[in-house]
């Protein structure tokens with residue numbers, strides 16, 4: 091391990107039990123039947139444990155970081171879309187025209203785009219006031235994981251450290267909630283391989299329809315994931331090795347982004363299956379990182395639910411989304427903020443003069 095990754099992992103600590111107990115006790119005094127906010131109560135308590143204080147700080151401002159990369163496994167025809175769409179969508183994010191931009195404007199979140207592994211040099215116009223591009227390309231696309239390692243170990247570590255650095259820089263600039271986003275044609279294939287490697291689930295159970303593929307393509311995609319697992323025999327006790335063998339540049343960067351958030355004790359809202367697969371790598375590197383994670387939504391991709399179950403996280407939103415870009419995380423952010431705000435704003439039975447049962 092190089093210094094930044096090792097330092098970041100070493101800085102990740104368990105949730106603060108005293109702050110959690112204080113938030114729990116405060117919930118009991120608020121003008122609502124005990125437990126009536128369901129999963130939001132557990133979330134508010136967890137936010138307090140992460141911050142080490144009750145009530146926890148409001149998770150704002152929020153920034154969604156969209157990590158973009160390309161995939162050698164695209165050559166196996168696992169996605170119906172041409173690889174150039176990755177770079178073209180990066181340009182669309184920067185121009186403010188993608189779904190994540192619309193959702194972020196609606197919610198009041200900022201968008202940054204990170205080129206960690208796009209195959210072609212990005213030609214982007216200067217759009218005043220629009221999302222920023224972080225140029226941090228580690229490699230112009232991965233190797234084809236069905237025939238070779240996707241990345242070298244050094245490249246995997248470099249991509250993880252891009253994610254840590256992006257997270258640190260955003261927190262230094264004032265962000266108090268980090269949201270994951272991804273863009274990469276073909277990236278649901280390495281996501282499936284990572285989820286199989288870290289959870290032990292079968293390739294057929296974690297491999298889905300991605301952007302929308304027919305039965306023949308899906309059969310080929312399952313076989314590709316099986317072949318990759320048989321070829322590399324990834325060892326979940328060696329998370330960097332797993333990311334290098336069957337991962338992707340954006341998956342590795344997202345793992346680092348999650349670790350960075352956990353080390354800085356800022357909540358990180360996971361988007362879809364790509365973030366969920368990266369979160370498994372982050373949890374394997376630092377089990378206490380799970381305390382900082384919030385499952386924004388349950389992607390329609392079948393590996394997502396399997397990954398979230400392995401992490402012990404329940405999704406906040408379940409709308410059948412399968413877009414990526416950070417869209418599900420942005421939709422979940424106001425729910426996360428509401429869980430924190432309850433502990434700030436809601437009157438107590440005493441102060442409001444409401445009778446208890």
Ligand SMILES: O=C(O)c1ccc[n+]([C@@H]2O[C@H](COP(=O)([O-])O)[C@@H](O)[C@H]2O)c1
Pocket residue numbers: 168169170171272273274275276277278279299300301302361362363364389390391394411412413414415
């Ligand atoms: O977020 C998800 O769960 C999700 C599910 C299916 C597809 N995607 C997005 O679609 C692209 C990958 O799909 P595919 O079929 O090319 O592997 C990539 O850009 C992802 O952001 C994302």
Ligand SMILES: Cc1cc2nc[nH]c2cc1C
Pocket residue numbers: 171175179272273274301413414415
């Ligand atoms: C158009 C398009 C937009 C996307 N956003 C995330 N993944 C995507 C894949 C495609 C194909």
